[in-house]
Every structure is written in C-alpha cells, then in structure tokens.
Amino acid sequence: MSVVAFAVDGLRDPLLAAAYVLYVVALTRETHRPLSSRRLISLAGAVGFVVLLLAVVAGAPAGQSRAAIVLTGIAALYGAWVLGQVVRDRRAAAARSAQLLAEQAVAAERLRIARELHDIVAHSMGLIAVKAGVANHVLRVRPEEVSDALSVIESTSRDALVELRHMLGLLRTSDEPAELAPPAGLAALPELVARVESTGVAVELQVDVPEPLPEAVALTVHRIVQECLTNITKHSRARCCRITITGAANAVQLEVYDDGEGGAVVEGHGLIGIRERVSVYGGTYRAGPRAGGGFEVVVRLPYE
Numbered sequence: 001m002s003v004v005a006f007a008v009d010g011l012r013d014p015l016l017a018a019a020y021v022l023y024v025v026a027l028t029r030e031t032h033r034p035l036s037s038r039r040l041i042s043l044a045g046a047v048g049f050v051v052l053l054l055a056v057v058a059g060a061p062a063g064q065s066r067a068a069i070v071l072t073g074i075a076a077l078y079g080a081w082v083l084g085q086v087v088r089d090r091r092a093a094a095a096r097s098a099q100l101l102a103e104q105a106v107a108a109e110r111l112r113i114a115r116e117l118h119d120i121v122a123h124s125m126g127l128i129a130v131k132a133g134v135a136n137h138v139l140r141v142r143p144e145e146v147s148d149a150l151s152v153i154e155s156t157s158r159d160a161l162v163e164l165r166h167m168l169g170l171l172r173t174s175d176e177p178a179e180l181a182p183p184a185g186l187a188a189l190p191e192l193v194a195r196v197e198s199t200g201v202a203v204e205l206q207v208d209v210p211e212p213l214p215e216a217v218a219l220t221v222h223r224i225v226q227e228c229l230t231n232i233t234k235h236s237r238a239r240c241c242r243i244t245i246t247g248a249a250n251a252v253q254l255e256v257y258d259d260g261e262g263g264a265v266v267e268g269h270g271l272i273g274i275r276e277r278v279s280v281y282g283g284t285y286r287a288g289p290r291a292g293g294g295f296e297v298v299v300r301l302p303y304e
Contacts, residue, residue, distance in 0.1 A: 022077050022080045022081050022084070023080040023081070023084040024084065026080070026081045026083075026084025027084040027087055027088050028088075128153050128157065132153060135149035155195075156195060184218075184219055184222040184223070184226075185215065185218035185219060185221075186207060186209065186213065186218050186245070188222060189205060189207070189222060189225060189243075190205065192222070192225065192226060192229065193229075193243075196232070196233060201229075201232060201233060201239065201241060201258075202239065202240040202241075203229070203240070203242075203243065204240070204242040205243045206242070206243065206244045206245070207245045208244075208245065208246045208247065209245060209246070209247035209252060213247070213252060213303070214303055217301055217303045220277050220280075220281070220301060221245060221252060221254055223277065224254060224278075225243060225245075225254065225256065227271075228241075228274075228297050229256075231271075231295075232295075235260075236260025236295055237260050237261055238258035238259050238294065238295075239260075240258070240259055241257060241258035242255075242256070242257045242258075244256075250303055250304060251300060251301065251302045251303065252300075252301050253298070253299070253300045253301075254297075254298070254299040254301075255296070255297070255298050255299075256296065256297045256298075257295075257296045258294045258296075259293060259294045260295055261295075271287055274299070278299055281301045281302055281303060282302060283299060283300050283301040283302055284298075284299070284300045285297075285298070285299050286298045286299075
C-alpha cells in the first residue's frame with residue numbers, strides 16, 4: 001500500500017499506510033496466543049518491514065535522502081505501534097473497571113438482600129418461637145391462652161410470607177412485574193410493637209418527626225427497630241422497653257432502651273446489619289449495656 005501511494009504521489013510519506021495498518025494490528029491483536037504463534041507473527045512482520053523499506057528506498061526519487069526515508073519510516077511505524085498499544089491498554093483498563101463496578105454492585109445488592117431476609121426471618125421466627133414456647137407451656141395449665149398464642153403465630157407467619165414474596169419478587173429474572181408489598185416505614189411501627197407486646201414485653205413507642213422521612217430512611221429506621229425488638233425478645237429477658245424516634249434538620253435519631261440483662265455486646269448478624277445500614281448514611285451507632293441496667297441502642301441517620 002505504501003509503495004502504491006508513493007508511486008502515485010498520493011501520500012507525501014510512503015510509509016503512512018503501513019503505519020496505519022500497524023496501528024490497527026496493535027489495537028486489535030490477541031495477547032493470549034501461544035508463544036510459537038507470536039514468534040511466527042513477529043518474524044513475518046520483521047520480514048515484511050524490511051521488504052517494505054527496501055521497496056520504498058529503491059523507488060525514491062533522485063536527490064531524496066534514503067537515510068531520512070528509513071529513519072522516518074521506522075519512527076512512523078514505531079509510533080503507530082505504541083499508539084495502538086496505548087489505546088488498547090486504555091480500553092482494556094476501562095473494561096476491567098466497568099466489570100469491577102458491576103461486580104461491586106452485585107455484591108452490594110446481595111448484601112442488601114441478605115440484610116432484608118435476615119431482618120424478616122429472624123424477627124418473625126423469633127416471635128413464632130416465643131409464642132410456640134408459651135403455647136406449649138400453658139397448654140395444660142391455661143388452655144384458653146393457647147388460642148392467643150396460635151393467633152400470633154398465624155399472623156406473624158402470614159406477614160413474613162408476604163415480605164418474603166416481596167423479596168423474591170425483586171429477584172425475578174423475567175420481565176413479569178412483581179407484586180410488591182408497601183414498604184415498611186414509621187407507619188408500620190405500631191403493628192410491629194403490637195406483635196412484640198403479644199410476647200409479654202411492654203413497649204413504649206414515641207415518634208416525634210415533624211416532616212415525612214425519605215422512604216429509604218424510614219425503611220432503615222423500621223428495620224433497625226425490628227432488629228432491636230427481635231434481640232430484646234430473644235436474648236434480653238426484658239419486661240419493658242422504650243423506643244424514641246426524633247427528627248431534626250436533615251437527621252433522625254433513634255433510641256431503644258430495655259430493662260433486660262444488658263450483657264456484653266456480641267455482634268451477630270443483627271447488630272452487624274444495623275451498623276451496615278447506618279454506615280450507608282454516614283451516621284453514628286452505639287450499642288451496649290446501660291449504667292443503670294439493661295441495654296441501649298442509639299442511632300443517628302443524617303439525610304438530604
């Protein structure tokens with residue numbers, strides 16, 4: 001191509017076409033070829049390069065420096081090769097970066113789903129276990145209380161199934177729209193409190209939020225309260241607890257206190273999940289035994 005271009009005087013640089021071809025080769029070449037194939041291709045390229053230079057030099061007009069033609073050709077071909085390599089490496093780096101971002105997004109979504117499933121299953125199964133134990137205990141002594149315990153088990157199981165269907169609907173791979181349940185928020189807290197009170201724990205709920213919270217923040221508050229109440233019913237042996245939710249300028253604070261045993265903090269999936277939810281908003285989180293007895297969880301969530 002360079003010889004033809006030089007012959008018809010279409011290009012001032014006779015090696016321009018070869019440089020372009022070399023750029024394309026550097027841009028699209030495969031890096032995972034066997035070593036023998038790479039050596040063969042390199043040898044063929046070197047032979048072609050020498051033949052091309054000899055042809056161009058032989059056809060150079062009188063008075064034109066052949067050394068200048070050779071040096072210019074070498075510089076043009078080398079520059080084209082390096083440019084192709086640089087562009088190719090940048091494209092590969094961009095592809096790797098995009099893949100890494102996609103993998104991080106998948107991991108974050110898996111973590112979010114794991115937190116949601118933990119909150120749903122742990123809370124519901126905790127209440128069911130408590131009420132099943134109550135029913136078994138009073139079956140012969142106070143059989144009239146068995147019906148209440150079974151009613152709580154039934155309603156808790158039904159609600160848990162609804163939330164699980166909602167979560168599984170989000171995981172569908174088809175384009176069929178999932179039947180979504182309304183998101184849990186502050187409005188659903190009284191129902192949550194009523195379930196816990198049915199286990200024998202007195203719960204005082206105070207909500208003082210002057211303006212509606214963003215949906216995601218309200219869901220986070222609900223899940224944190226849910227996890228705290230689950231831990232109270234399963235581990236603390238508390239008789240009562242108090243939940244206070246207050247809103248300020250672009251922030252909401254949640255405080256949960258109980259009069260239980262208040263042992264040392266053991267971070268299972270529940271408390272870890274609370275900490276992870278708080279970290280999403282850059283908030284603060286404190287959990288531990290109270291000085292006067294019991295356990296406390298204090299969370300502050302800023303938002304825009």
